[in-house]
Amino acid sequence: xxxxxxxxxxxxxxxxxxxxxxxxxxxxxxxxxxxxxxxxxxxxxxxxxxxxxxxxxxxxxxxxxxxxxxxxxxxxxxxxxxxxxxxxxxxxxxxxxxxxxxxxxxxxxxxx
Amino acid sequence: xxxxxxxxxxxxxxxxxxxxxxxxxxxxxxxxxxxxxxxxxxxxxxxxxxxxxxxxxxxxxxxxxxxxxxxxxxxxxxxxxxxxxxxxxxxxxxxxxxxxxxxxxxxxxxxxx
Numbered sequence: 517x518x519x520x521x522x523x524x525x526x527x528x529x530x531x532x533x534x535x536x537x538x539x540x541x542x543x544x545x546x547x548x549x550x551x552x553x554x555x556x557x558x559x560x561x562x563x564x565x566x567x568x569x570x571x572x573x574x575x576x577x578x579x580x581x582x583x584x585x586x587x588x589x590x591x592x593x594x595x596x597x598x599x600x601x602x603x604x605x606x607x608x609x610x611x612x613x614x615x616x617x618x619x620x621x622x623x624x625x626x627x628x
Numbered sequence: 629x630x631x632x633x634x635x636x637x638x639x640x641x642x643x644x645x646x647x648x649x650x651x652x653x654x655x656x657x658x659x660x661x662x663x664x665x666x667x668x669x670x671x672x673x674x675x676x677x678x679x680x681x682x683x684x685x686x687x688x689x690x691x692x693x694x695x696x697x698x699x700x701x702x703x704x705x706x707x708x709x710x711x712x713x714x715x716x717x718x719x720x721x722x723x724x725x726x727x728x729x730x731x732x733x734x735x736x737x738x739x740x741x
Binding site for chain 2: 520524547549551556557558559560561564604606608615616617618619620621
């Protein structure tokens with residue numbers, strides 16, 4: 517099927533780590549992405565991982581890819597209130613126009 | 629360098645009315661996309677364009693038309709609006725040399741009553 521699935525809501529305490537999970541369907545997907553959407557704004561690319569990698573780290577962000585299980589995760593270390601947003605997982609399907617299939621988004625709430 | 633801009637930001641239409649949403653990008657990108665975002669769902673692709681003068685259907689094209697007369701602009705038209713088209717509409721663009729990243733506009737919130 518076409519679905520990219522994510523849990524809809526995550527609540528964490530400020531300073532803790534957040535882990536947002538995603539499962540995708542197409543084993544031929546070349547890139548997998550994490551986008552962040554703040555209230556009233558468009559999507560902003562946070563990070564991406566190529567399908568032949570299993571981990572990517574970028575400052576407080578760590579992306580893990582388990583290609584066998586088609587599972588992607590985003591870990592945010594030392595979560596801050598400014599990280600409160602909706603996080604979208606997306607997979608890039610093979611094809612010439614950069615077709616992205618998005619999950620429904622995970623709303624991250626950070627509380628003191 | 630404004631990136632991707634969209635006009636208008638908000639609009640309320642009555643059923644049967646028509647309107648055009650404008651997307652503009654100043655990054656000289658070849659690819660442009662229109663998505664809609666509905667509660668509890670990911671973004672769904674309506675139409676896209678791989679270059680000036682070309683357009684193609686995405687996943688949910690019914691009820692919409694598009695045009696790409698100039699490279700920097702991508703217009704989304706609703707000829708006869710329906711309540712099912714109440715949504716937030718996002719435009720995005722990407723360059724041929726950097727296809728892995730799509731740049732998104734701030735969105736247009738459309739309500740059809």
